[in-house]
Each structure stands twice: as C-alpha cells, then as structure tokens.
Amino acid sequence: MAVRAEIPSPTNTPELTITELSGALKRTIEDRFGFVRVRGEVSGWRGPHSSGHCYFSLKDEGARIDAVIWKGVYGRLKIRPEEGMEVIATGKITTWPGKSAYQIVVESIEPAGVGALLAQLEERRKRLAAEGLFDESRKQLLPFLPRVIGVVTSPTGAVIRDILHRLADRFPTQVVIWPVRVQGETSGAEVARAINGFNALPEGGGIARPDVIIVARGGGSLEDLWGFNDEIVVRAAAGSMIPLVSAVGHETDWTLIDHAADRRAPTPTAAAEICVPVRAELLAQVASFGGRIAGARLRLMQRHRSDLRALARALPGPEDLLAMPRQRLDRAGEILPARIRRALADRQVRLGRLAGLLAKHSPQAELAHRRATFNALANRHRALARPGVLTERRALQLRVLDDRLRKALGNSLQKTQQRIEHQQHRIDDLGKRIANATRLAIPRRRDQLRALSQLLSSLGYRNVLSRGFALVRDASGAPVRSAAAVGGGDRLAVEFADGTVQVSASGAAPPAEPPKPAAPRHARAAPPKDQGSLF
Incomplete structure (x- = not known):
C-alpha cells in the first residue's frame, strides 16, 4: 500500500478555495457599496430577455460596468432605457462568481437631466412622424x-x-x-x-x-x-x-x-x-334665419301678385279672341259649295277610268289567260318526262360539278403544301441564325464580364483596405472626408478589410493645417514610407 508523504507548506498563509475567495469578495463589495448612484451612457441595450430581465452596460469616457434590471423592477420603471441614453442609475454593486465579474443591480433609473428627456422625446417624435x-x-x-x-x-x-x-x-x-x-x-x-x-x-x-x-x-x-x-x-x-x-x-x-x-x-x-x-348664439341665429325666411316669403308673394295683375291686364277680351275664328268660318262657308262640285267631278272621271280597267280584267278574260298558261306548262312537262332526258341532264351537271370540285381541291392542297414548305425553310434559317448568334455572343459576354471583374478588382476600395487602410463613416453611413467634420462624442464606424468597428470620437478635431502650395502637374508626390501607394 502506497503512503503519500506530507510536504510542509513554505508559508503560513491559509489556503482558500475558489468558492470561498469569490464569496469573500462578494461580501466585501456588497458591504462597501450597499447602494450607489452612477451616471453613464446606456450601451449594449438588449431589451427584456426571454426571462423578462434586461442586461446592458453603463459607460463613460474611462470605464464601463455591466448592469442588470430584474423583471419585477423593469415593470415599475417610469422611464424605459434606450441605447445611447445618458441616465442616473441607483442600485447595489454585486459580483458574479461564475465569471469573476462585478455588476450593478439597478433598482431605479432616471434620465440625466431634462436634456436627456428632450432628446428621447425628439427621437421618438421623429420616428413616429416617419411612420405617418x-x-x-x-x-x-x-x-x-x-x-x-x-x-x-x-x-x-x-x-x-x-x-x-x-x-x-x-x-x-x-x-x-x-x-x-x-x-x-x-x-x-x-x-x-x-x-x-x-x-x-x-x-x-x-x-x-x-x-x-x-x-x-x-x-x-x-x-x-x-x-x-x-x-x-x-x-x-x-x-x-x-x-x-x-x-x-x-x-x-x-x-x-x-x-x-x-x-x-x-x-x-x-x-x-x-x-x-354656444346654444344662445345658435338660437339667435335660428331666429334670425326664421325672420329672413318669413320676410323673403312675404316679398315673393307680393312679387307674384304684382306679376299676376300685370299678366291679367295683358290678356285680350272674349270678343277679341272670337273675332278671328268667326272670320275664318265666314270665308269657309263661301268657298265650300264650289269645292264640293269640283270634288264630285273628279270622282266621276276616276270612276269611268276604273270601269274601263275592270272590263279588261274581267273573270272570263283572267280564266282564259290562266288556261293557256297551264296548257303550255303541261306540254313542257310531258316533253321532260320522257325516259332518259332528265337523268342524262342531271348526270352531266354532276360530272361538271365533280370536275370543278376536284380541280379546286387540288389547287388548295398544292397551295397549302407550298406554304408549309416555305414556313419550314424560314424556321430552319432562323434556327441556324440563332445558333450562330448564341455561339458568337457567349465568348463576347464572357470577355466583357472578365474585363469588368478586373476593373472592379483594380478600382474597388476593398483592395485598398486589404493593404492596411481603413474607411471611416459617420452615424448616417456617409464617409468622413476630414477630421474637421468630426466632433466630440460622435459615433463613427471604422471599416477594415476583415470587418467594421463602432467607435466614439473624444475631444475636438485638431485645427486644419494651412493649404500647401500645389506641386507642378508633371511632378508626382512620393508616398510616405510608412504607407503604401494607392496606385
């Protein structure tokens, strides 16, 4: 069985685990900074997370600190933070052992003065106005x-x-x-x-x-x-x-x-x-309109009465109206007998002429004429009804019509065949022309595309960026052409060959140097030693 030997410690400082050290730091920071009020600019605002909490940072010219607003506190805030807004946040400082970082847990937040509120109000007004x-x-x-x-x-x-x-x-x-x-x-x-x-x-x-x-x-x-x-x-x-x-x-x-x-x-x-x-003014106005209507009605009736009297004076009397009809009646009574006698004489002449015509077209004369016509038609029918006469005539007519139909059908088929052959020749010719045009156009288009690609590669600004240069744009995306156009605190975007970096300008722009005398047009200035030539 192996025995591990104890190596004596070279110092008497007690050993701490990572958890113990993080806990000690957390207690020290929270005891020292129970509640603080900090002023800074909101940065990296991501709005309410899926959990309802809000995570962002507060920064100034020299430092930044992470901040968090819990879901319950965010619902009670009077002012909603926005990106770039300068605020005064009140809360407590705490640490996050899992990342060895510290942050402020915001309990309340307010704009940094009326100017921030006005700036937020103006930004919101412009955005809603843009929506119409x-x-x-x-x-x-x-x-x-x-x-x-x-x-x-x-x-x-x-x-x-x-x-x-x-x-x-x-x-x-x-x-x-x-x-x-x-x-x-x-x-x-x-x-x-x-x-x-x-x-x-x-x-x-x-x-x-x-x-x-x-x-x-x-x-x-x-x-x-x-x-x-x-x-x-x-x-x-x-x-x-x-x-x-x-x-x-x-x-x-x-x-x-x-x-x-x-x-x-x-x-x-x-x-x-x-x-x-005002109700009283409306009543007075209605009463005024009523008086004007009554006056207008009275004046209208008086004018109509006057017009009626004038028209009555202009009307003629009964005797004057009957004088002309009486005169026309007397004149008609004088000329009526002569007109009647003349009309009777005309009727007698017409009656005699009609009697002569009737004698020529008596029933006996009409019957004789129709009998003669019938006999002539009967004789013609008997002549045509003999065997072979009608059949031969019809056969001859059919043969003539058959020949004409065959000739017309043959001519039509021949013309149709000729048109089909002509259109087929045109289609073949057009197909050859399209094939030749396509075969010639594709290489020409490929050469044009290759030339444009080379031109873009030589004139594009991204090749310049790959040589160590950078392109500076303002907040609206427009290129910044001089340092005098940049003010303190302006938001800028610096584009490099491998990406874009958002920066903020600090301080004022240096004074512009006086213009140098122009060099001769035939002389080209040498590029600086620390910067490659664009050409």
Whole structure:
C-alpha cells in the first residue's frame, strides 16, 4: 500500500478555495457599496430577455460596468432605457462568481437631466412622424353638434369640473367620463386603454358611444406630462375612429399626443369650447334665419301678385279672341259649295277610268289567260318526262360539278403544301441564325464580364483596405472626408478589410493645417514610407 508523504507548506498563509475567495469578495463589495448612484451612457441595450430581465452596460469616457434590471423592477420603471441614453442609475454593486465579474443591480433609473428627456422625446417624435402618424391627411373633422362627449381624465381633478362647467354654459350635452391616472407609471397605458375602449363601444349599446373624445390634463413639468408622450398613447390617438381633441397641459405645453390628435386645445376649457357651440348664439341665429325666411316669403308673394295683375291686364277680351275664328268660318262657308262640285267631278272621271280597267280584267278574260298558261306548262312537262332526258341532264351537271370540285381541291392542297414548305425553310434559317448568334455572343459576354471583374478588382476600395487602410463613416453611413467634420462624442464606424468597428470620437478635431502650395502637374508626390501607394 502506497503512503503519500506530507510536504510542509513554505508559508503560513491559509489556503482558500475558489468558492470561498469569490464569496469573500462578494461580501466585501456588497458591504462597501450597499447602494450607489452612477451616471453613464446606456450601451449594449438588449431589451427584456426571454426571462423578462434586461442586461446592458453603463459607460463613460474611462470605464464601463455591466448592469442588470430584474423583471419585477423593469415593470415599475417610469422611464424605459434606450441605447445611447445618458441616465442616473441607483442600485447595489454585486459580483458574479461564475465569471469573476462585478455588476450593478439597478433598482431605479432616471434620465440625466431634462436634456436627456428632450432628446428621447425628439427621437421618438421623429420616428413616429416617419411612420405617418402625424400626417394632416389622417386628421378628422369634429362634429358640429355632438350628442355625446367622451372625456378621458382624472375624475377627482379640477379639469373635469372646468370641462363640465364650460359645457353647461355653452351647450348642455351628455358627457361620458373614463377615469384614468394622468400622472405616474401606469398613466400612459390607462389613457391608451380608455381611447381604445371608447372606440370599441357599439352603436346603440348600454353605454352611449361618444361622437368626440377629449383627453385632458392640467399643466405640469415635462416629467409629469411624460405619460402622454408614451408610444402606445400616440398610436391609440392616431388610430381612433372617433375624432379626438387633445387638451394636455397649458398653452405652452406640448406632448406627442398633441401631434397625433385631430385637434389640439391649449387648455381643457378651450377643448370644451371647441367641441360645442354656444346654444344662445345658435338660437339667435335660428331666429334670425326664421325672420329672413318669413320676410323673403312675404316679398315673393307680393312679387307674384304684382306679376299676376300685370299678366291679367295683358290678356285680350272674349270678343277679341272670337273675332278671328268667326272670320275664318265666314270665308269657309263661301268657298265650300264650289269645292264640293269640283270634288264630285273628279270622282266621276276616276270612276269611268276604273270601269274601263275592270272590263279588261274581267273573270272570263283572267280564266282564259290562266288556261293557256297551264296548257303550255303541261306540254313542257310531258316533253321532260320522257325516259332518259332528265337523268342524262342531271348526270352531266354532276360530272361538271365533280370536275370543278376536284380541280379546286387540288389547287388548295398544292397551295397549302407550298406554304408549309416555305414556313419550314424560314424556321430552319432562323434556327441556324440563332445558333450562330448564341455561339458568337457567349465568348463576347464572357470577355466583357472578365474585363469588368478586373476593373472592379483594380478600382474597388476593398483592395485598398486589404493593404492596411481603413474607411471611416459617420452615424448616417456617409464617409468622413476630414477630421474637421468630426466632433466630440460622435459615433463613427471604422471599416477594415476583415470587418467594421463602432467607435466614439473624444475631444475636438485638431485645427486644419494651412493649404500647401500645389506641386507642378508633371511632378508626382512620393508616398510616405510608412504607407503604401494607392496606385
């Protein structure tokens, strides 16, 4: 049996396992940095993981630290972090023994000042505007006299009282209130749910469907009004089939829902004034229209009465109307006897002429003519009915028709055969021409492709990158041609031959050097020793 000898330790320092050392470091760091507030830029934001946790990094000019937001904390955040956003994160520092790394577990996060909120707001406004949610063509006209007005606001604030009081003064109308929180983490989701809920109400249901919706809130800071800048609120307002009036904040306050709404009111009271007219003014206007209609009807009747009197004076009397018919009757009585005698004489002449014609076409004369015609036809029939005469004639006619048919059929077949042979010759000729053209075109196209490939290989910038050069692009993808075009903090993409690296510029660009005198056109400057020539 083998016995292992104990080798004495050269030092009295106690031995620690990796787990013990990692645990000691974890306790030391967590005790020393219980809660910290750090300020930095969000980097590598990957959004909620499949588990609901969010992983990213916070960085500044000199260092970076990994960060994590647990699923439960992320659901309570008022501000959602985004890539490149400068924030102030509050949390505790802890270690991850499995990777020998440390990280901050974020408990709360807020923008680093109003400037960050404004930058995030402007970025969101541009993105939603690019989708067409703020286009004027999407705006709807407000109804002139809505029967039901839906109000989305807090039921306990002064805003709803101002709206109801103003509606009662101008034009009492049925109001349906959808209570929501107008400030806080859940305000955006509640406002969006209220707008969608009003649109989902059926016509003639238990709850009256509003003809117009007012989304209202009193004034406040940018953080207080941030719920109305939420993307779900903007999309709900833009997709509302019911006309929507935005009355958020005071006249100088602007939120994204103001751009998506069909109409913006500077205050909640002004929103009530926009939605309904003044009832007293409408009654006065109706009364004015009624008076004008009555006056116009009276003037029309007077004008018609005057026109009727003028027409009555212009009408002729009964004697004048009968004078001309009487004169025509007297003249007709004078010429009627002469006309009757002349007509009788004409009738007698025509009767004599018809009697002569009737004598020529008497029944006896017609019978004799028809008998003669019948006898002639009978004789002709007996001549044709002799044996062999009709048959020989028909046979002769058939032989003539058969010869003509055979000649016509032979000519047609001959012409058809000639056309088929002609088309066959054309097809053979075209096939030969296509084969020759294909045989000649393929080598020519192959030579052109080879020449273009060589030209691309010689002029393409990727060959230059393979010799140690790099191509610098700005955030929009455009090439950066001078150092003066780069400012501190600009995001740049540096493309090498084997890939692209995202970098951030620090500091300002060096001052531009004065232009050097141009060299003679016939002299070419020698390339630097540490850089190869592009040519």
